Amino acid sequence: MNRLSPQKQTENGNNKSLHKAINHHQSIVSMSHEKISLNAVLNPTDGADVLGGINLDPIRITPPGRWPSLHLQELWDYRDLLWILAWRDIKVRYKQTALGAAWAVLQPLLTMVVFSLIFGRVAQLPSEGIPYPIFTFSALLPWQLFAHAMLESGNSLVSNQQLITKIYFPRLLIPFGTLMSGLMDFAIAFGVLLVMMLVYQIPIRWTVLTMPGFIFLAVLTALAVGIWLSALNVEYRDVRYTIPFLTQFWMFATPVAYSSTIVPQNLLWLYSLNPMAGVVEGFRWALLGNESFSLPYFLLSTGMVVVLFFTGLAYFHRMEDSFADNI
């Protein structure tokens, strides 16, 4: 072994040369005779360029700072990983199920049937003159996205702990990526809703044009809760057990199964502090034009979403540095 050392040192200075690299490869690592590894030396792909530009700025690793920054550029650089994590979740989601992706349609449909029977027929809850199944389904759309974010994103960091302790990437990708499979379900359920609106002959109104805005708000709300819960769950595993109850409770605090017209007028401001109240009311207004939609309360609700989202980001970034140690 010692025999090799001097040779290695002479090569050290010139190892940028391809020719030398091959020599080096053949002489020093004589045990390797594989064609493949030689090929890799002969055709060095311009890795750094392919990989999104040579990073000339040094990466500075320091103790955790007081003020975390958002690193938006970095999130963007890692967008491929975001897609692939989302793709993995979607791909794995309905593996080894008999019905497969039909679950994405069945879940909201079955919930709608149950709600229509219990709340619509038996309890006779008012639905502002809209057919009850449509009334509740339009709310179930954003609600299920939100519930998905609570459950899946909430547990996402912990269930990906193998990744977190072994590799670096912006941790936000994990709750973000998990949300994608929820968005997929959302898109499918949205198709179902459009079919149902045709069946019930609901007229299409101009307010439908505002839908993208409300969808964005729904996604933002789901993200906000997802990042809050996922980061909290790393530190306090109680979160995992709290989520099912929280989801149930939150749903009854949101006008999914009933209309917000039954909420006493003097309590509406309190009711609107629920970020999801605004999202659901907005969906109904855009799709069905219900009258209970009121702009001030909607804005209050939206304000809560924004607060929740930015405090969530701040908390996440504060905890992020110690995820690998605490998880």
Place this chain on the structure above:
Amino acid sequence: MSDIAIHVEGLSKQYRLGQREPYKSLRDVIMRAAKKPLGWLGNDSTSGGKHEEEYFWALNDISFEVKRGEAIGIIGRNGAGKSTLLKILSRITKPTQGTADIYGRVGSLLEVGTGFHPELTGRENIYLNGAILGMRRHEIAHKFDEIVDFSGVEKYLDMPVKRYSSGMYVRLAFAVAAHLEPEILLVDEVLAVGDAEFQKKCLGKMGAVAGEGRTVLYVSHNMTSILNLCQRSILINSGSILMEESSDKVIDYYLEKQQTTNTFSRTSNKDPNQQEIHFSNLSIDPINPKTGNPIDFIVEVRCSKDIISSDHHEIAIGLLNTQDSKILQIHSKHMNRDFQLKKEITKVRVSLDNLPLSPGNYHVNLWLGSGSFTIDYLQNCFSFTVDPGFFVVNQYVENLGYPVLVKSNWELM
């Protein structure tokens, strides 16, 4: 462009002891908050002292520099801080103090197959794992055939990896990792998996990477591979740099030191003096045992109890390899033996006629108890090197990757 790839200055990392409580629950936080005012009223100095003890420095004031295109080996015993250093440099965890500047794209390989999903097929896992390791999608597509070729599992590409044999799994995982092309590569003992032939193939690939002028930081217990790949090595001991020299010098020093320091050390965070019965020493005879040759373990137990316990105690010696895999257990119960402890020191000799371990480094766990009740348990309290030896007369045993050897009878039927 400067020729420095990594510049590390005063890097330190503090961890909490007490792995038993890896996560907090809200209840604990509330309890602690409730206790705090009481603790403050009580004996403050003792609680403060305890607080100090709960922490230890995994890395303590590490500084070094790596030049562009250099391959550096990192050597040290288990728990010396090698992995912590790589974790900080690959940004998985933050240092407690100090800084590290990294000039270039970092690829880290702390484990093969990070993020592999058992339900996905080999093909899908190549894309998934590649992306996790930091490759862009078109880059993976570009190298896909090469990766498949290297792994040698092309027949099973469309099978979920949960049906793969562990060997196939590792091959595929390493093949992806081997095609990562960062400017700086951090590798932690990942070559220790797989069969000998595949290990050689991997080492060849690593050599190629180093030869291409990329910077490599390589942690391994395999001194031969370090000598082959790295011009310079850093020896780390208890979180500090002990030596930084050419690889052959560092390895010589390390092996020599390891042979002379295979002494017993209590790494348990419990204070031995608090325990009435505890292990106080372990030694082996000879100091450099050889494969297939006799070896004696001499275990010493200290008992400070005044009353002589009539309990019968069992002793177990566990041997682990450098990857912390449990290899061999030597248990008094298996031989239907137990011991009554004497006051002060009890010495027990355990003899093996033929050490059934192939050459390499091993470390020792010690257990003392009766039945399922544990009195003292020490992990990694001793380590030793098994040198090549004759298992049967004239049959020199080489390390072929299988750690355990047994005597066997062969006859033609």
